[in-house]
Amino acid sequence: xxxxxxxxxxxxxxxxxxxxxxxxxxxxxxxxxxxxxxxxxxxxxxxxxxxxxxxxxxxxxxxxxxxxxxxxxxxxxxxxxxxxxxxxxxxxxxxxxxxxxxxxxxxxxxxxxxxxxxxxxxxxxxxxxxxxxxxxxxxxxxxxxxxxxxxxxxxxxxxxxx
Amino acid sequence: xxxxxxxxxxxxxxxxxxxxxxxxxxxxxxxxxxxxxxxxxxxxxxxxxxxxxxxxxxxxxxxxxxxxxxxxxxxxxxxxxxxxxxxxxxxxxxxxxxxxxxxxxxxxxxxxxxxxxxxxxxxxxxxxxxxxxxxxxxxxxxxxxxxxxxxxxxxxxxxxxx
Amino acid sequence: xxxxxxxxxxxxxxxxxxxxxxxxxxxxxxxxxxxxxxxxxxxxxxxxxxxxxxxxxxxxxxxxxxxxxxxxxxxxxxxxxxxxxxxxxxxxxxxxxxxxxxxxxxxxxxxxxxxxxxxxxxxxxxxxxxxxxxxxxxxxxxxxxxxxxxxxxxxxxxxxxx
Amino acid sequence: xxxxxxxxxxxxxxxxxxxxxxxxxxxxxxxxxxxxxxxxxxxxxxxxxxxxxxxxxxxxxxxxxxxxxxxxxxxxxxxxxxxxxxxxxxxxxxxxxxxxxxxxxxxxxxxxxxxxxxxxxxxxxxxxxxxxxxxxxxxxxxxxxxxxxxxxxxxxxxxxxx
Numbered sequence: 001x002x003x004x005x006x007x008x009x010x011x012x013x014x015x016x017x018x019x020x021x022x023x024x025x026x027x028x029x030x031x032x033x034x035x036x037x038x039x040x041x042x043x044x045x046x047x048x049x050x051x052x053x054x055x056x057x058x059x060x061x062x063x064x065x066x067x068x069x070x071x072x073x074x075x076x077x078x079x080x081x082x083x084x085x086x087x088x089x090x091x092x093x094x095x096x097x098x099x100x101x102x103x104x105x106x107x108x109x110x111x112x113x114x115x116x117x118x119x120x121x122x123x124x125x126x127x128x129x130x131x132x133x134x135x136x137x138x139x140x141x142x143x144x145x146x147x148x149x150x151x152x153x154x155x156x157x158x159x160x161x162x
Numbered sequence: 163x164x165x166x167x168x169x170x171x172x173x174x175x176x177x178x179x180x181x182x183x184x185x186x187x188x189x190x191x192x193x194x195x196x197x198x199x200x201x202x203x204x205x206x207x208x209x210x211x212x213x214x215x216x217x218x219x220x221x222x223x224x225x226x227x228x229x230x231x232x233x234x235x236x237x238x239x240x241x242x243x244x245x246x247x248x249x250x251x252x253x254x255x256x257x258x259x260x261x262x263x264x265x266x267x268x269x270x271x272x273x274x275x276x277x278x279x280x281x282x283x284x285x286x287x288x289x290x291x292x293x294x295x296x297x298x299x300x301x302x303x304x305x306x307x308x309x310x311x312x313x314x315x316x317x318x319x320x321x322x323x324x
Numbered sequence: 325x326x327x328x329x330x331x332x333x334x335x336x337x338x339x340x341x342x343x344x345x346x347x348x349x350x351x352x353x354x355x356x357x358x359x360x361x362x363x364x365x366x367x368x369x370x371x372x373x374x375x376x377x378x379x380x381x382x383x384x385x386x387x388x389x390x391x392x393x394x395x396x397x398x399x400x401x402x403x404x405x406x407x408x409x410x411x412x413x414x415x416x417x418x419x420x421x422x423x424x425x426x427x428x429x430x431x432x433x434x435x436x437x438x439x440x441x442x443x444x445x446x447x448x449x450x451x452x453x454x455x456x457x458x459x460x461x462x463x464x465x466x467x468x469x470x471x472x473x474x475x476x477x478x479x480x481x482x483x484x485x486x
Numbered sequence: 487x488x489x490x491x492x493x494x495x496x497x498x499x500x501x502x503x504x505x506x507x508x509x510x511x512x513x514x515x516x517x518x519x520x521x522x523x524x525x526x527x528x529x530x531x532x533x534x535x536x537x538x539x540x541x542x543x544x545x546x547x548x549x550x551x552x553x554x555x556x557x558x559x560x561x562x563x564x565x566x567x568x569x570x571x572x573x574x575x576x577x578x579x580x581x582x583x584x585x586x587x588x589x590x591x592x593x594x595x596x597x598x599x600x601x602x603x604x605x606x607x608x609x610x611x612x613x614x615x616x617x618x619x620x621x622x623x624x625x626x627x628x629x630x631x632x633x634x635x636x637x638x639x640x641x642x643x644x645x646x647x648x
Contacts, residue, residue, distance in 0.1 A: 015523060016523045016524075020184070021522055021523035021524070021627070022506070022520050022521065022522045022523070022626060022627075023520075023521055023522075024186065024510065024518040024519070024520055024521075025518060025519050025520075025521055025550055025553060025554045026517055026518050026550060026553070027549040027550055027553050028553070029553055029554075029557075029558060030558075031188055031518070032186040032187060032188050032193070032194070032518070033186070033187050034184050034185075034186055034187075035184065035185055035186075035187055036183055036184045036185075037177060037178045037183035037184070037265070037266065038178075038183070038266060038267065038286060041244070041266065041267045041268065042267075060558065063189040064187055064188060064189055067187060067188070067189050067190070067191055068187045068191075071191075072191060072192075072222065082527070103523070104523065104524060104527065105524065105527045105528075105631065106527065122627070124524060124628060124631070125622070136287070140184060141183070141184075141284070142286060145267065145286070182346070186348065193350055194348040194349060194350050194355070194356070195348070195349050196346050196347075196348055196349075197346065197347055197348075197349055198345055198346045198347075199339060199340045199345035199346070199427070199428065200340075200345070200428060200429065200448060203406070203428065203429045203430065204429075225351040226349055226350060226351055229349060229350070229351050229352070229353055230349045230353075233353075234353060234354075234384065298449070302346055303345070303346075303446070304448060307429065307448070344508070348510065355512050356510040356511060356512050356517070356518070357510070357511050358508050358509075358510055358511075359508065359509055359510075359511055360507055360508045360509075361501060361502045361507030361508070361589070361590065362502075362507070362590060362591065362610060365568070365590065365591045365592065366591075387513040388511055388512060388513055391511060391512070391513050391514070391515055392511045392515075395515075396515060396516075396546065460611070464508060465507070465508075465608070466610060469591065469610070
């Protein structure tokens with residue numbers, strides 16, 4: 001049966017959720033991340049229903065994620081290590097008030113304990129097993145649009161298409 | 163049964179149709195899009211039968227698409243937002259005169275209302291469900307050649323191979 | 325039954341055979357091609373048995389292919405358009421003396437007419453249908469090693485592994 | 487039945503194990519390799535149990551691998567050609583003391599002769615057939631985390647998740 005409580009926050013992990021998880025290295029270090037289509041359409045559909053925040057544990061690639069999420073998409077992005085993420089989310093937003101999209105080994109306990117946990121189809125098996133919903137799409141191929149449509153249908157009365 | 167009316171325009175969405183849909187971000191922003199093989203072969207096969215135009219909703223990546231489509235492939239490219247695309251196509255080319263290849267959530271109504279709607283195999287489910295034809299190939303892996311061969315076989319008497 | 329005649333030339337298309345077929349575009353144009361692992365191992369295994377030459381139809385990306393194939397791998401590379409390729413190969417090397425690895429729509433007649441035609445598993449359907457052998461691996465993921473092992477087993481007495 | 491002897495070394499091939507195996511070429515040559523998510527999580531989980539070293543046969547791309555493995559991940563990296571790798575590992579670390587993760591044609595004999603051989607799911611068939619364990623994930627998509635979890639479960643008493 002569906003949970004009646006409606007999440008106040010949608011917390012989205014960047015790497016492996018908004019990106020394919022892969023990064024391009026040159027002799028200069030980590031230079032590129034691979035973002036995909038469709039996800040921004042989903043974020044636009046849901047942003048009036050829920051407060052959206054992004055988290056990342058990638059210190060070295062933080063400037064790249066910042067450029068995309070903060071400068072270009074105008075959302076908030078927090079740098080939180082994997083080990084601190086569960087307690088950070090709980091103390092800052094409240095696990096019980098949050099929907100969370102994550103893909104990694106250390107996301108599994110967050111996905112299990114938050115109000116609504118979602119994992120991309122190519123997430124770690126530990127994350128997929130802990131999630132309430134696994135998207136049809138892979139990360140970097142529309143997983144976040146899938147997640148947004150799921151949340152809109154579950155909590156916010158569905159989407160009206162033209 | 164096949165539609166007897168022959169399209170005058172072939173309108174091709176760039177991102178997710180001519181490209182994989184993915185883009186590479188650095189600290190400088192969106193820098194690369196991933197185009198694939200085969201599609202130019204398809205465009206050369208059909209260009210004497212139909213007027214080809216390209217559309218994109220990607221403002222930030224427009225200079226990249228312009229370099230590929232206009233400077234290097236010598237086709238017309240129009241920047242039209244997703245929300246305006248249906249009415250833009252209808253008023254400029256006429257939906258009833260147009261074949262359209264698109265992959266996104268907002269392409270679904272266009273694909274449904276145009277004369278012949280085509281979606282790559284990795285398009286959003288909403289686009290695939292709205293299309294007359296779904297290609298065997300993914301975008302960036304020959305979807306546009308598939309689409310051109312389909313249109314040539316359906317409307318223009320088929321292809322002669324050596 | 326196996327063909328008794330042994331090919332003198334192994335002609336390898338670059339794009340979509342040695343690469344994934346995809347290329348990265350920036351505002352500066354075509355900048356990167358994606359090569360893969362394993363293929364050089366195959367070329368080293370077969371190079372004492374057969375004369376290897378590479379062909380490409382990609383004018384704009386020729387300097388990239390040249391850097392990889394000629395400068396770094398020390399093989400010959402010829403720029404030949406798709407339309408001219410069949411007659412070029414026949415007049416220069418002889419189709420009946422050549423094994424050919426190709427992936428495109430216009431490679432189909434060459435694959436059919438050469439002594440031994442090979443297509444990567446992700447080649448165009450027209451190329452796969454025309455080939456004597458379709459590799460297990462995709463291009464950019466070891467298709468050329470697969471092809472070399474096939475040729476060594478068929479014509480050159482097999483490979484001895486340690 | 488499980489082998490009772492516990493490996494002292496975990497030797498990890500870089501290309502095709504820590505990366506997708508693919509590399510991006512420009513007119514300047516080999517410029518980028520594609521690393522993936524999750525693997526560093528696995529290395530952190532196992533590094534207190536076993537001595538970890540990396541090997542690569544890629545001379546031309548060595549500075550890129552060095553940047554990632556040595557400068558950024560703070561591990562040891564050895565440049566050893568494919569032909570020398572088996573004897574190098576045996577004389578330096580001892581095959582009987584080593585777990586090895588490799589993906590290539592020339593890794594097959596090492597995988598067979600070492601204490602515990604592991605291949606990513608997209609490794610060459612020769613490597614997969616020679617390995618004790620084939621990961622669920624592809625290289626560049628978490629194969630090394632899979633391998634580390636396997637080794638921890640087999641030799642080091644399993645992982646405790648929160």
